Amino acid sequence: MAFRSIGAGGRAEDGGEDSRGGGAGSGKLSFYEAAPDEEISLEDFEEYALDRLRVLKGIEEERSRGKKMEEMDPLVSDLWRKHMGSDSSKKDVISHFILRLAYCRTYGIFFRFSLFWISRLFNSRVFSEDLRRWFLGIESVLFRHRFRCEMPAAQQKLMDDCNLPYKAMTSAEIEAVKENLESVARSTNQVSNSKMYYKVPFEDVPELVSGRKVYLRRGEAFVPREQLSFLVVGQFRSRLSKALVLTNRKWISFIAGEEKDRLAPMVEALSTRYLGPDYTQPKSSNEISLQDLDQLAKASFPLCMRSLFFQLRDDHHLRHGGRQQLGLFLKGIGLKLEDALAFWRAEFSRKVGVEKFDKEYAYNVRHNYGKEGKRTDYTPYSCVKLIMSTPGVGDHHGCPYRHFSEDKLRASLGGLGLNSRQVSSALEKTRSQHYQLACAEVFEAVHGCSSDGINHPNQYFEQSRALLQQPKEEPASGGENNNNDANEEKTTLMIS
Numbered sequence: 001m002a003f004r005s006i007g008a009g010g011r012a013e014d015g016g017e018d019s020r021g022g023g024a025g026s027g028k029l030s031f032y033e034a035a036p037d038e039e040i041s042l043e044d045f046e047e048y049a050l051d052r053l054r055v056l057k058g059i060e061e062e063r064s065r066g067k068k069m070e071e072m073d074p075l076v077s078d079l080w081r082k083h084m085g086s087d088s089s090k091k092d093v094i095s096h097f098i099l100r101l102a103y104c105r106t107y108g109i110f111f112r113f114s115l116f117w118i119s120r121l122f123n124s125r126v127f128s129e130d131l132r133r134w135f136l137g138i139e140s141v142l143f144r145h146r147f148r149c150e151m152p153a154a155q156q157k158l159m160d161d162c163n164l165p166y167k168a169m170t171s172a173e174i175e176a177v178k179e180n181l182e183s184v185a186r187s188t189n190q191v192s193n194s195k196m197y198y199k200v201p202f203e204d205v206p207e208l209v210s211g212r213k214v215y216l217r218r219g220e221a222f223v224p225r226e227q228l229s230f231l232v233v234g235q236f237r238s239r240l241s242k243a244l245v246l247t248n249r250k251w252i253s254f255i256a257g258e259e260k261d262r263l264a265p266m267v268e269a270l271s272t273r274y275l276g277p278d279y280t281q282p283k284s285s286n287e288i289s290l291q292d293l294d295q296l297a298k299a300s301f302p303l304c305m306r307s308l309f310f311q312l313r314d315d316h317h318l319r320h321g322g323r324q325q326l327g328l329f330l331k332g333i334g335l336k337l338e339d340a341l342a343f344w345r346a347e348f349s350r351k352v353g354v355e356k357f358d359k360e361y362a363y364n365v366r367h368n369y370g371k372e373g374k375r376t377d378y379t380p381y382s383c384v385k386l387i388m389s390t391p392g393v394g395d396h397h398g399c400p401y402r403h404f405s406e407d408k409l410r411a412s413l414g415g416l417g418l419n420s421r422q423v424s425s426a427l428e429k430t431r432s433q434h435y436q437l438a439c440a441e442v443f444e445a446v447h448g449c450s451s452d453g454i455n456h457p458n459q460y461f462e463q464s465r466a467l468l469q470q471p472k473e474e475p476a477s478g479g480e481n482n483n484n485d486a487n488e489e490k491t492t493l494m495i496s
């Protein structure tokens with residue numbers, strides 16, 4: 001495919017001193033203001049986008065673990081080297097623009113939907129704006145680390161190319177105001193090891209000016225090098241934000257229509273693409289039997305599957321979205337086709353009768369196992385896919401942390417045995433739209449140990465089984481009875 005121009009842009013070059021030697025600081029950084037004008041194959045189109053997505057998701061994961069900016073530098077460099085390669089400027093620019101297309105979308109596209117969907121419009125809009133905000137935030141973090149890894153000469157070249165009025169001061173200029181710079185640093189208790197300063201228009205650093213944290217002369221603020229990345233990232237973020245709005249307009253007005261049979265489905269699927277392990281086949285060798293299901297649901301199902309499972313047990317019916325979500329999950333944890341048919345038949349027949357089940361619903365169960373239609377072995381849904389789904393009235397599928405009302409979620413978390421502090425903390429994460437973090441926190445509360453983060457309901461299940469099946473440690477002498485009590489109490493909490 002060939003890219004169409006969406007703006008103008010520049011590149012930095014290697015040079016200078018103080019390289020951090022990171023793979024992300026390749027000297028090819030840009031503000032992505034000009035879309036590449038070249039042909040690439042559809043395979044490369046998808047591969048480039050997925051590789052950048054792996055970098056962005058990796059950054060998100062590390063940040064969610066509370067890593068500081070300095071700790072992130074080597075991690076981002078490793079991620080970049082691993083997925084984007086060392087000579088990656090072409091891939092860098094192309095992949096950025098593909099993801100810009102995927103993540104620029106907002107509610108505009110939803111106006112095409114019929115009136116039936118208008119009741120859901122608000123949720124859809126919020127989530128689509130989340131997409132844009134997520135991309136803007138993580139791309140800015142990536143840019144900041146790559147900028148910090150660049151040498152001063154490359155940084156200056158980038159700033160010049162992007163018409164940023166920030167100039168490195170010469171040694172003579174610094175020497176002339178040295179006492180003033182030291183006096184500002186002393187008065188604000190700043191510890192600056194910087195031997196480099198930049199002249200910046202004072203209106204670009206209002207916080208430093210109002211906090212008297214910077215020396216000013218003739219409308220210019222003299223900013224130490226450590227502060228430079230904040231300024232440049234601010235500019236990057238603001239330009240990217242505007243560019244995303246423009247890209248979205250173009251996407252709606254012609255790109256989506258022109259590419260509706262070719263690129264549009266690929267681009268739209270990128271934002272829900274799951275990049276972790278495949279759970280089509282069960283990871284553990286343990287067979288799941290029908291008799292075990294209720295206990296497994298209580299002990300090891302994530303909230304999304306647990307609530308669907310017990311909804312089915314109560315109502316003996318689930319609508320299509322719920323059947324797909326739960327059915328594929330059960331397949332992924334190891335429920336054989338015969339058992340799956342028996343499970344769904346036992347429930348549905350109580351509501352619709354055996355004959356109707358065999359006629360209208362059994363096909364779908366076999367279809368999910370690749371025994372009907374195109375004979376595709378369907379994959380269980382990831383967290384992102386479930387979080388992005390839009391359950392309607394009467395549906396029970398989706399992610400509870402995103403789709404349940406706060407009261408319902410609070411009650412569900414209480415049902416897992418969480419105390420009020422743990423419930424409040426999970427709700428707090430949910431309110432700030434960190435649904436998977438909330439889920440990971442609940443996992444930790446229920447299992448009493450840390451988790452590696454939750455990206456997939458089947459991953460939650462696998463992690464839970466691995467923990468619960470660990471051989472119990474030998475009790476310390478003299479404490480046998482107490483420890484047994486504690487173990488029993490914990491088991492009750494997990495399966496109640």
Ligand code: SF4
Nearest residue numbers: 302304383399439457
């Ligand atoms: Fe399920 Fe994922 Fe939501 Fe947890 S975060 S409830 S595993 S969809």
